[in-house]
Amino acid sequence: MSEVSLLLRAPSANRVYAQAAGALSRSEAHWVLGAHLGAVPSLRDREVGGMAGLEVRGATGGPRSEALLAMLSGTLGVLDVQQEDPQDPDRPLLRPRPLPAVLRHPSDLETTLRYTGKTNEQFTALLVNLAAALSARRAGILDGTLDLLDPLCGRGTTLNRALRLGLSPVGAEIDRKDVEAYRAFLGTWLRTHRYKHTLETTRLTVHGEQLGSRTEAELAPDKQTLRAGGGQRLTLLGCDATRLGEVLPGGSVDALVGDLPYGVQHGSRAGGAWQRSPLEVLREAAPGWRSLLRDGAGVALAVNRRTLDHAEASAVLADAGLRVLSADGAFRHRVDQSIDRDILLAVPFDHPRAEELAALGADQEDPIP
Ligand SMILES: C[S@@+](CC[C@H](N)C(=O)[O-])C[C@H]1O[C@@H](n2cnc3c(N)ncnc32)[C@H](O)[C@@H]1O
CATH class of the missing domain: 3.30.70 (Alpha-Beta Plaits)
Incomplete structure (x- = not known):
């Protein structure tokens, strides 16, 4: 070779x-x-x-x-x-x-659902690969053991990619229509493809407060694997991403992937009020997200540069204990007139390879102008 x-x-x-x-x-x-x-x-x-x-x-x-x-x-x-x-x-x-x-599972898992605001599948795969690569448990993307969270999962593009990689992902989404649409899609897809599976939705309650819904799925190629609990799992939380720190166990996530609301097609919701800027969502959610991350975790967030300034976002993430490694514009590309997209790569300050990974950012060719 x-x-x-x-x-x-x-x-x-x-x-x-x-x-x-x-x-x-x-x-x-x-x-x-x-x-x-x-x-x-x-x-x-x-x-x-x-x-x-x-x-x-x-x-x-x-x-x-x-x-x-x-x-x-x-x-x-x-x-x-x-x-x-x-x-x-x-x-x-x-x-x-x-x-x-x-990749496992037929590709239509990623491509069937079409809707306004969907993050394109190729770009989603790129975000997943980047967040996983920054993780100290990065080998887990190849053997199915990487714990991945998309706190802004929409109708599940990231979750579907993660399933195809053999992972057992967790997603959260505030919009009930999106949660219901994805749950319904997944149920139909699992039945159509004749997977042995379980799919159950219950209320999501924390300290007596109802925060939304929790859907748990498990899928396996055969009954024995499913009975033995050896299938892939998926957790879909219908709740506000700013409350996730209260919902999921601390230190349980290796890779956090999110396509932040652009402040254009989607509203972004923080503290119960609809906002235009995703900065508030980030400010409210980031401390909780950090508590969910293992110290060696990786983060890849897609942002719209027109509504989220790199320096401001980096400062908000730093306040939450996350160090941004990628330069402004490192992954810049224009989607349309109102969306000038980029990716923020970050790791916890305590990440064991933080310096080595930061050097990768410094080594990268010049930002796209
Ligand atoms: C750019 S979209 C992500 C789309 C997703 N990757 C997909 O392909 O379906 C951003 C998502 O964040 C959700 N969102 C906005 N604020 C939120 C919050 N506070 N908690 C949870 N989800 C939120 C929006 O409803 C929207 O679905």
Whole structure:
């Protein structure tokens, strides 16, 4: 196997996302491969035979690096760059490389639901990969043991991705319509695909106060696994994300992934009042979120730069004990006129690899202007 891999980029159904996909997948590979493998491979865009790709030097060989290459959000396939002809550098000898299967369950789990405000699936996969990579328990994304929370889960795009990775995720959503729509979808999907499963909704009550609803699901390929409690679980909390610190056990989350309300299509709700800016949600929710995180956890939050300033958000997160590692604009891409999206990567101040991970941020190519 050669030291050089060419990742063929999956086409994006979303035209606007497709324009940003090259820069985003380079940044994703920088952080994900760098954090998992402890050394940043050399990366460059490379077009071969009209196909857009990302050339990766120095991250091949072991089963872990193969699984990581397969898992990156934009990977369609991987080619081994076997031989470079200095006389003809545009026509390298390429060999398809079989990829390990890193996803379970049919892909329609991620793609069936369509609605205004859905975070696109490829971008969601990227957020999950980034938050997981920052976690001290990052290997858990490959063996199903990573504990993932999306406190703003909408109709479950992140939860569905996590299920496909073999995880047992937790999500929270304040909007009852979204909670009901996702619960109904999941029930139908599980029945249609003939999974052995349980799905139960109860009231969510804390110290006698009713905060909303709690849906617990467990799914397994067969009855025995389900009976033995060996299936994958999913917890969907219909409640305010600012109350999660009271609902979930402290120190139980490895990766927190959230697409913050943009302050445009979605309202954002904090303290019972609908606000335009997501900053208040972040201010109220972040201390509770921090209490749920393990010290070695990773956080990836998608934000709209037009309604959430990087410096302000970083200060709010710092007050809650979280250190932002990514520079302003590190994952910048425009969704439309009112949404200029970016990602904040953060870890608890006590994270054992905080300095090493911060160096990845410092090493990243210049922010996208
Ligand atoms: C950008 S959307 C996330 C969409 C989600 N990733 C999906 O694909 O369905 C932000 C979500 O945060 C929810 N939200 C806003 N304020 C909230 C709060 N205080 N607690 C819980 N959810 C909240 C909104 O209702 C919305 O569904």
